[in-house]
Amino acid sequence: MSQNRKLTSLVSVVALFGVTGLLAAACGSDGGGDGTSSCGEISARVTALQDSSAALTAVAGNIKTSVVTACANIAGVPVPTGDYTDQQITDTCNLAQGKIDAAIKGNASVSVVIVPPQCTVDADAQLNCEGSCYAKADVECDPGEVDARCEPGELSVSCEGKCDVNAYCEGSATVAVDCQAKCEGSCTGTCTGKCEGTCSGDCTVKNADGSCAGTCTGECKGSCDANCMGSCNGSCQVKAEGGVSCGASARCKGKCNGTATAPKCEANLKPPSCQGEASAQCNADCEGSASLKANCTDPKVDIVGMVDADLKAKLVAQLPVLIKVTGQGDLALKAVGNIGKGFADVAADVGACTLQIGAAAAQFTAAASATAKASLSVQASFTASASVSGSATGGAG
Secondary structure: OOHHHHHHHHHHHHHHHHHHHHHHHHOOOOOOOOOOOOHHHHHHHHHHHHHHHHHHHHHHHHHHHHHHHHHHHHHOOOOOOOOOOHHHHHHHHHHHHHHHHHHOOOOOOOEEEEEOOOEEOOHHHHHHHHHHHHHHOOOOOOOOOHHHHOOHHHEEEEEEEEEOOOOEEEOOOOOOEEEEEEEEEEEEEEEOOEEEEEEOOOEOOEOOOOOEEEEEOOEEEEEEOOEEEEEEEEEEEOOOOOOEOOOOOOEEEOOEEEEEEEEEEOOOOOOOOOOOHHHHHHHHHHHHHHHHOOEEOOOEEEEEOOOOHHHHHHHHHHHHHHHHHHHOHHHHHHHHHHHHHHHHHHHHHHHHOHHHHOHHHHHHHHHHHHHHHHHHHHHHHHHHHHHHHHHHHOOOO
């Protein structure tokens, strides 16, 4: 399943679940709370959920602005002004998708070469949130370190040594990695498969503008659907049994044989080893804000083949915005679901602890209502960005 189709499925399932739970909490439903938690635990969770709500509201606004602006620029229409609606996002991006479909869809002589973003959770935000939540809930727990709580295959490090076999050298739009395998991005070197870009030797299939769309006997600069022997701006799986040095400034995702520094996780952190239900609840509530604050490298887009020059310039400039939003999907959409479940679970207990937690009880209902609205905006924004970027890259439809 492509990244864009996977994202669209996550939007429809996870965001709907999150919004349903949030609306129940905002309306005062018991939302599944059992009233058995201590008021100290409830106070801790309310604080964590309010932080997640604030993060979601901010992210929803920023993403909405980015997506609608990029779509309007691609479509060649004015950017909506004022506090535009989620429907305006959908309508504007439908216009952009129509422009792309008319120029690219079904056109074998045009391809889009992408250096995808690498997204990592804001682990510091999660660890800090958990520490505060554990203290209020009176839970003895050490949040742990990022490298211990990240799934091994999702841990990305700066590796002073060799990136192990089956791990990945990870580059970016500005950092190329040494590659001797398939390049998920832009390749510069020999390519044993189809080369979409420029070819310094003979190319079996050429586009009307002279760019290559087949196998290349010389150096290929562009996408390579089989082994790229050279450098890769993107992700390249290590095949050499002894591992490889990815290159200066590159990162290794998987196992590093050598000194590993600056660990980052490209998935949600596993819960720490703690005793008691409250610690697991703190972890789930804090995971939401950390995932929403995910950091992503900038993607890069190049258009190969004959396409209108004005549209090409717009796509090169605006598609990276939508692809970056799409790349945040796996982390952000799971966060929306967690936040929705958290509000629904706590709703009944908040009422029972009104005297103990004071103003936080009233703020809880306001936060739940605001988060429900933000969740709908996130759903609209991710759906729109996935559709438009998918049309350009062949991942939608």
